[in-house]
Amino acid sequence: MSAPFLIGEAMTGGYGSGADILHDCTIAVEDGEIAVIVGPNGAGKSTAMKAVFGMLNLRSGSVRLGGEDITALKPQERVAKGMAFVPQTNNIFTSMTVEENLEMGAFLRRDDIAKTIEQIYELFPILRDKRRQAAGELSGGQRQQVAVGRALMTRPRVLMLDEPTAGVSPIVMDELFDRIIEVARTGISILMVEQNARQALAIAHKGYVLVQGANAFTGTGAELLADDNVRRSFLGG
Template sequence: MSLLAATNLHAGYGGMNILEGVDIAIDAGEIGVIVGPNGAGKSTTLKALFGLLRIGEGSVVLNGVDITNAPPDSLVSHGMSFVPQEKNVFLTLSVHENLEMGAFIRRDDYSHLLDHVYDIFEPLKAKRNQPAGELSGGQRQMVAIGRAMMTEPRLLLLDEPTAGLSPLFMSEIFDRIIAINATGVGILMVEQNAKQALKIAHRGFVLASGQNRFTDTGQALLDDPEVARSFLGG
């Protein structure tokens, strides 16, 4: 059974559809990557999945439960977390306080989750008392992803996790994503750095004009000459 099965999604803004029948499916423990040109509907897809945008037609099933148009707070309890591209940390709060904010719905002892996040994002450990606004872009992204991990998600949605980062930090974020996935967390992310993202993807989805143009394993998409020519810069 798929961890996530989104079928025939139609959604948009102001009565105009951006998504025109998008299908996304990944199994538990997989990394799925959504790529495509600007305006293809990549980020719109994530927002629709996480209840931030109303789905006019189609369905979303998470771990066998229909969550179509469910509010975001209920999706967290179903095992889904979302890290937006921008404004994804509390700048004036410390790293540690940001992580604790990710556990605001918990009523149990979550100290083991803090340890887990610091193990995955080791550079944050030494900066735990530093305001997030003083961190580099790559470190802020680590805080944002780490905070999302505090809910113990089964599926983590990431919108452009390497946007604006240097090649060094981009590689480090991808390495951390692989490490999170290795713990059994499914990941679905939107990425502009398509080649690098598809290299770590179990499944890849190439969107164009709000529709699936290609769907295959990450490696198969990298090896497809039409995908390379049209979407990966040759």
């Protein structure tokens, strides 16, 4: 079998000189697919995502993108390689307009960004309507659309989302998941951490259940939703 498009393999590490949070943890996503990391609070889900993006030191393990070892690269260098990361909070410039936020996402580009902005407005029509409005005035769900749109301005090969539906209503959550599916259909790989585990696994090609920084269950989204142990322990029965 060929190697996954993006893989953080056997990752062990933590923040600074602190204790290890990840323990031999492996997370991968195939080209153009959706991979979801779920698990209880404190399981190391966001830490695993940040490790893949180069935001903490790995004591062992590696990260590879398209077959290239990028373990030693800084986050900004990974962005240049085609990775985009949307944190859970503080992920927009609140005083800037929606369109200015999108323009900020293209900071590495030297070509015409108008076509990409138009594609994002097609994906998130509400942003076209709000493009002259300060992003800080938007609803929580609209802010998340701005954050995802800004990340897409880099034209990434992998889009990484940390709790994209945190704090939004069920209706907005479903809409965001629909848009995430649309992004994946364009060929972009999606790696996502989600507290809404059942809904996230329903759209996932691959799911990872983490417990105390280690892999507890791995399978397709459908397999994990059908697993009695996963349902009982992590999905509320």
